[in-house]
Amino acid sequence: MRKSSELQEKTAAVVTALVVLSFTVGKAFVSIPGLWSAESHQVSQIRLNPLETFEYARVWWGPWLNLFGNIALFVPVGFVAYRGSVARATLIGLVCSLGIETAQYVFSWGYSDADDVICNVAGAWLGAVVAAGASRGTRSVVLWCIAAVGALSLAVYAALGLSA
Numbered sequence: 001m002r003k004s005s006e007l008q009e010k011t012a013a014v015v016t017a018l019v020v021l022s023f024t025v026g027k028a029f030v031s032i033p034g035l036w037s038a039e040s041h042q043v044s045q046i047r048l049n050p051l052e053t054f055e056y057a058r059v060w061w062g063p064w065l066n067l068f069g070n071i072a073l074f075v076p077v078g079f080v081a082y083r084g085s086v087a088r089a090t091l092i093g094l095v096c097s098l099g100i101e102t103a104q105y106v107f108s109w110g111y112s113d114a115d116d117v118i119c120n121v122a123g124a125w126l127g128a129v130v131a132a133g134a135s136r137g138t139r140s141v142v143l144w145c146i147a148a149v150g151a152l153s154l155a156v157y158a159a160l161g162l163s164a
Contacts, residue, residue, distance in 0.1 A: 008143040009080070015150035016076045022157055023073055024100045024116075028109040030161035035065075044108040050115055070119035071126070076146045078127025086128040093124020 022030075028041040047053070053063040074093050081089040097120035104110040134142060 005140070008140055008147075012076070012080050012143040012146045012150075015147045015154070016080050019150045019153055020073055020077065020096070020100070022154060023069075025103055025107075025109045026157075028104075030157070032157070032160045041110040042108055043111060044105050045111050046105060047111055047113040047115070050118060053113065053115055067115065067119055070116050071123040074120040074123030075127040075130070076150065077120075078124035078129075079131045079142060079146065080127075081124065082128045082131035086125065086132055089128035089131070090121060090125040093127075094121050097121060097124075 027036055027038065029038055031038045051063075053066055057063045074097070077093050077096060078089045081092040083089070094117070097117045100120075101112040101117060105112040130142075131139060
C-alpha cells in the first residue's frame with residue numbers, strides 16, 4: 001500500500017471513529033438545540049423491540065431522523081472497513097455498534113436500542129457494498145470526502161453543542 005493510500009485510510013478511519021463516537025455516546029454530554037438535550041441521554045435503558053421509537057416519539061420526525069441517521073452514520077464505517085470482504089466489513093460495523101450500545105447502557109450514556117444496531121449494520125453493509133464496487137481512484141476520492149465531511153460535521157457538532 002502506498003503511503004498516500006495509508007494516510008487516506010488512516011485519516012478516514014480516525015475521523016469516522018470520532019464522528020460515530022460524537023453522535024452516539026457524545027449525545028450524553030453535548031446538547032444540540034432543537035435536536036436533543038444531553039440530560040435526556042443520560043439514561044441506562046435497553047429497547048429490544050424494533051421500531052419502538054415510533055411508538056414513543058415526542059416529535060413526528062424524531063424516529064425517522066434516528067432511523068436514517070443511524071444508517072448514514074455507519075455507511076463510512078463499512079466503506080473504510082472494507083478490505084475485500086463485504087461480510088467482514090459488515091461484521092466490523094456490527095461489533096462497533098454492539099460496543100457502542102453496550103457502553104451506552106453500562107455508563108448511562110444513552111438508550112441501547114435494537115433499532116440502532118439494525119440500522120448501523122445496514123449502513124455498514126451499504127458502505128461496504130459501495131466500496132466493493134469502487135475503483136481504486138474512486139475509493140481514494142471517497143476516503144478523502146469521508147474525512148472532509150466528517151471533519152466538517154465535527155466542527156458543526158462542536159459549534160452547536162458548545163453554544164447550547
